[in-house]
Amino acid sequence: MPETSSTNTAGAVEVGDGPVARSPIRPLPPVRLHAGWEVSGRRSEAALQLADLSPLAKVHVRTSPTSALASFLEVGFGRSARDEGGRLVVGAGPDSWTVIGRTGTASEIVASLQAAAGAEPASVIDTTHGRALVRLTGSDARRLLEKVCAIDFDDAVTPDGATFTSSVARVVTEVVRDDLDGLPSYLLACERSSGQYLFDSLLDAGNEFTVEIDGFPEKEI
């Protein structure tokens, strides 16, 4: 048994001081632990910032758009909205959704969605450890994304709350516009194995706008 874990008398595993999970994106020092995840404690004051949000709970849902679960989720394809619990519900496809919540809440999200689905066919999967998630924030975020993605980022086409899946730096990426305090902000999610590449590509494209890496945020979602 590794030193960081021990089994108590009830048989449950207690986690010690070490990390239990790592993002596919290397955290910049200072590195701290957050709910078992290694995250960066760096703070940037730059006008354009890129942060790794991979520890957030990411639950993938697939069901018919006419099912009870779909009406429970409320959000339609191409849109996103916060639910009562502050989770971001993303209408990712004609019959698929992504629910993003605070770190460590995936199992409770899965349970509530499965309860809402009832006996109807639905697939609810915790993809937290299988997907990378980053946030790009700043008034130049749009100009950066226009360099690596062929979608029209004009407010008329991609307003706050809009979501789509497309090629971003040649990676299949789910993009959600989720403005922060009036600043344009975009969440970008891709397969875990492409996470570091997408992160580096965005940094590279953002060089001319002096993009900076920011650490794991206080307000997660």
Added chain:
Amino acid sequence: MILIPCPHCGDRNSSEFTYAGEVHSRPSPGDARQGPWRDYLYGKDNPAGWTEERWFHGSGCGKYLRAERHTVTNEIRATRPEVGAGASSRTRP
């Protein structure tokens, strides 16, 4: 850039799609003879003109769609979602 109007996502660069072949009706697997079955699997009309094709939007909605495309001008006059088995490809998060 050739734009393909995905019925789910709207106009997208053709590089987001994979060509999945001409649309032909499948002979009944129970009683089809060798000839028609071989034609169904391997035969292509490849006309210089309008043809109906299946495309897969892998970098977008992850759905198959049907497109009417002119093979000489590359004009696409209609697209619609694929229906029935195979309409939805895989569980892609």
